[in-house]
Amino acid sequence: MTRRFQVIGALIVLTGLLAAAPAGAQDAQAFVAQLGNQAIQVLGPSVSPAQRVARFRQLFRDDFDVPGLGQFVLGRYWRTATPEEQQEFLRLFQEYIVQAYAARLGEYGGEPFRVTGSRPSGDETVVSSLIERANAGRVQVDWYLINRGGAPKITDVYVGGVSMKVTQRDEFSSVIQRNGGRVDALLAQLRQRLAAAR
């Protein structure tokens, strides 16, 4: 008897999961659409650079998978770094990304985008969107989302087929390689860059 109840229980849980799957995709799309609205407020042409950085910092901390990203962009050097270096890198990297991308995304001027669909990719959900730029044509932006404790977090953004986290990893790896594989050389450059930005 108990065995049969277990089977039924498992079936109920399974149906629940199956029903939840498409809802997850919907949630992911709604999340990106919502993010689009936030981005317009963050990146609009009337927003001052200081405000833009502050708002983008908030958005980055809330909506991005910061520890996962940090580990990825340090590449194979994550494992060779000491725990102290890892902690300092996570702190510096966050602020560097905020400063760099608040500036780089400024050119988009907060143009509205349309969510066009989503697809699963491993344990992540990819939400596709299109940004129509006034004179530069349209560009496809893909958002990679992962579920972290019930909340979707962004793990990567592809702009026109170019992965932001791969680009960042390639740059950081190059800096470390050209300094004889020393992670602390990258940390020093990041510190210097952030000090100059202040």
Next chain:
Amino acid sequence: MSLRRSPLFVSGLMALGLALSGCAAPGPTAAGGEAFNDPLEDTNRAIFDVNQVIDRNVLLPAAKTYRTVLIPPMRQAFHDFMQNLNAPVVFANDVLQGQFGLAANTLGRVLINTSMGMGGMFDFATQFGIPYHPNDLGITLATWGIDEGPYLVLPVLGPSNPRDLVGQIGDGFADPGDQVASAYHRIWASMARALVSGIDERSRNIESLADIERTSLDYYATIRSLYRQRRAAQIRHEEENLPNPAPVQSSLGTSPAMSYSVATAPRLHQVSTK
């Protein structure tokens, strides 16, 4: 660009390209482990620096002047005209890759823009839902399974690799516009065309490149990564095979709540600006 019509220059480059692809086929894994496949990095960085100097002193000022002197509709007309002139090369590569849907698009675009668009000065095809897509022999060679080879920075022309270099030369030879110009001994026309497209292209990237350069720790490495990834995306033909941009809400299962939030975005923006 016009230099590619000189046979000596071309064969020299080809020899260089073949030599490079031959000697550096298996990208040596650098000491750091990340394989950048850039065995000529020191030379490439030196050429990159020279290109930067040329850019700062010649190309960028020209692009800025171009932007100041010409009003946006005129720049757009030049841009559309250049794009239309390049259509035969795009069409040929669409066909060589077996992308017949894209080839039909390119053909339709030429017919519409050359007639209605007054010789290509207006891009009506995009408004009719047939957007432009780039294509070139480098992409064709890639779809035929030819490896990109090591990263190269060319003087003036910038990021490349042996495969894309051979492609650029091949496209140059195949271009009907350039052939007509050379048959009538109007090389200056090809030169002017290359010059204007270069300045037009640069004028469209002034801010984005400046932002990337300013915020990069290693600008060279960033550009190398961007170039490689962008080319890979073009080879996959992802963007061209997107669903039709016009009807979005109905066909793609967008939820009503979401279309609402997207639709209200411009208004929200207006509110936030006040």
